[in-house]
Amino acid sequence: MQSSKFLRAPPLALGFLATLTPSEFEVRIIDNDFETIPYEEEWDLVGITATTPVAKRAYAIAERFRVLNIPTVLGGFHPSFLPEESAQFADSVVIGEAGNVWHRVLNDCKENKLKKIYRDENNSRASPLVLRKGLFNPKFYYPAIQLTKGCTFKCSFCSIRKMYKKYQVMPIKLALQNLYNLRGKHVYFVDDNLFCNGSYCKKLFKSMIEARLNKKWWVQAPVTLTDNDEMLKLAVESGLISCQLGLESISQEALLNSRKYQNKVSNFRRVIKTLHDHGITVVPFFLFGFDTDKKDVFARTVDFASDIECDAVAFWLLTPFPGTELFDDFQRQDRLLTKDWDFYDGYHCVFKPRNMTPEELENGLYHSFEDFYGRSFKFQTILNRFKGKQMRRMVLEAPALFYQVGNLIKNITPSINRLKRSLLRDRAVFHQKLAPK
Ligand code: B12
Numbered sequence: 001m002q003s004s005k006f007l008r009a010p011p012l013a014l015g016f017l018a019t020l021t022p023s024e025f026e027v028r029i030i031d032n033d034f035e036t037i038p039y040e041e042e043w044d045l046v047g048i049t050a051t052t053p054v055a056k057r058a059y060a061i062a063e064r065f066r067v068l069n070i071p072t073v074l075g076g077f078h079p080s081f082l083p084e085e086s087a088q089f090a091d092s093v094v095i096g097e098a099g100n101v102w103h104r105v106l107n108d109c110k111e112n113k114l115k116k117i118y119r120d121e122n123n124s125r126a127s128p129l130v131l132r133k134g135l136f137n138p139k140f141y142y143p144a145i146q147l148t149k150g151c152t153f154k155c156s157f158c159s160i161r162k163m164y165k166k167y168q169v170m171p172i173k174l175a176l177q178n179l180y181n182l183r184g185k186h187v188y189f190v191d192d193n194l195f196c197n198g199s200y201c202k203k204l205f206k207s208m209i210e211a212r213l214n215k216k217w218w219v220q221a222p223v224t225l226t227d228n229d230e231m232l233k234l235a236v237e238s239g240l241i242s243c244q245l246g247l248e249s250i251s252q253e254a255l256l257n258s259r260k261y262q263n264k265v266s267n268f269r270r271v272i273k274t275l276h277d278h279g280i281t282v283v284p285f286f287l288f289g290f291d292t293d294k295k296d297v298f299a300r301t302v303d304f305a306s307d308i309e310c311d312a313v314a315f316w317l318l319t320p321f322p323g324t325e326l327f328d329d330f331q332r333q334d335r336l337l338t339k340d341w342d343f344y345d346g347y348h349c350v351f352k353p354r355n356m357t358p359e360e361l362e363n364g365l366y367h368s369f370e371d372f373y374g375r376s377f378k379f380q381t382i383l384n385r386f387k388g389k390q391m392r393r394m395v396l397e398a399p400a401l402f403y404q405v406g407n408l409i410k411n412i413t414p415s416i417n418r419l420k421r422s423l424l425r426d427r428a429v430f431h432q433k434l435a436p437k
């Protein structure tokens with residue numbers, strides 16, 4: 001389940017399950033953002049994937065199917081971290097990766113003896129596979145693929161480390177086959193940290209170059225990407241055009257407290273310059289709400305983002321997702337304002353901030369978007385990057401760059417509008433819920 005009509009990465013988890021399902025079963029993927037759920041049709045089993053902000057919607061769907069006596073299975077990040085909660089709404093919950101348990105679920109369903117909880121006991125590596133072709137409607141989604149799972153860093157607000165206990169890479173032959181099967185020229189690598197294993201990356205990028213895949217790709221990247229020049233050059237040669245960079249904060253203290261040790265604020269400018277010098281568009285992500293953040297953090301971050309000349313930017317509120325260290329800390333400190341998961345979307349403040357009120361934090365987020373895109377953002381800054389460059393390079397790079405930035409702004413605009421609407425409407429609902437009864 002996704003919650004936005006505008007951000008269109010395909011639901012790869014469901015594509016993965018569909019590919020794992022033997023051909024004796026007919027499979028359909030339905031995305032509730034684009035399609036109405038056909039409750040009235042006949043189904044043998046319904047699998048639902050859920051992150052935290054859409055958990056309640058997933059539960060409601062599961063319950064409706066249950067009323068119709070259709071077996072339901074919940075999986076994904078939220079059910080994996082809160083299986084007991086999820087099990088109240090579905091017949092079964094799959095904890096963690098489905099690769100090694102999905103066949104058991106299907107067999108048990110066939111024999112009408114679904115278990116309440118399934119988990120990959122040995123936490124073994126799920127065998128990577130070549131996704132079935134034609135699973136996702138190109139009208140809704142851009143091509144995307146996940147080649148590695150997990151991350152070797154340990155940021156306290158992130159769910160990845162708990163979900164994927166081991167860092168896993170897809171064998172290069174399979175990775176190439178998957179990439180080859182994707183239509184179109186542009187691909188989003190959804191990997192959380194593709195660059196953890198330098199020697200794998202170099203082999204992968206060299207193989208992509210040799211196979212002349214001719215794809216342009218973008219990815220989330222850590223600041224450490226620029227530490228390995230050989231890997232970076234190969235990445236660019238293989239088609240890397242844009243990075244979403246998790247800078248998170250301009251306060252070194254906040255980064256240290258969050259165990260984001262790899263991020264050094266003093267290096268941010270150099271990292272962005274290096275990426276720009278390689279022709280890569282850079283979109284930093286920042287979080288607001290750290291304990292060190294005071295009321296001036298918004299203006300200072302917007303100024304910083306403009307000053308380092310990034311191509312676009314995205315801001316979120318720090319959110320204590322279940323399963324993270326941050327969640328446990330806030331729970332222990334009695335700082336969680338709500339466990340209504342609808343509000344765990346990165347736009348609502350769901351905890352007691354240290355140095356401002358929740359409303360101030362939310363307003364600050366909204367005004368940061370407004371400020372950056374209204375005041376600081378200029379296409380001219382991006383054009384300046386081409387000054388002094390050869391005409392040939394400009395002709396090659398510019399279309400990819402504008403494609404990326406244009407796409408990003410198209411994606412961010414509805415989020416900002418949603419935020420504005422939510423500040424006016426949901427905030428009231430939210431406070432009503434929090435008000436003492
Ligand atoms: C691409 C992506 C997006 C895309 C949408 C993707 C989509 N169509 O679903 C966009 C950009 C829209 C997006 C938005 C957001 N995202 Co996002 N996103 C991702 C990302 C990077 C990849 C998702 C993916 O395709 N994974 C590949 C599949 C194959 O892996 P998987 O989902 O883990 O599936 C495996 C298992 O979980 C399990 N499984 C999953 N579902 C099911 C279902 C059943 C029935 C079964 C049996 C098993 C099962 O089996 C699968 C195979 O082993 C993930 C990180 C990640 N590594 O997954 C974050 C992630 C899911 N996003 C996250 C967040 C927080 C958000 C946002 C709130 C933004 C924000 N503020 O940060 C929004 C909210 C979106 C929403 N409504 O859910 C968090 C979720 C944390 C949580 N506890 O819920 C993650 C984990 C990132 C993180 N670092 O914490 N996201």
Ligand code: SF4
Nearest residue numbers: 151153154155158192
């Ligand atoms: S570097 Fe990114 S993916 Fe890795 S733990 Fe930190 S936030 Fe999560």
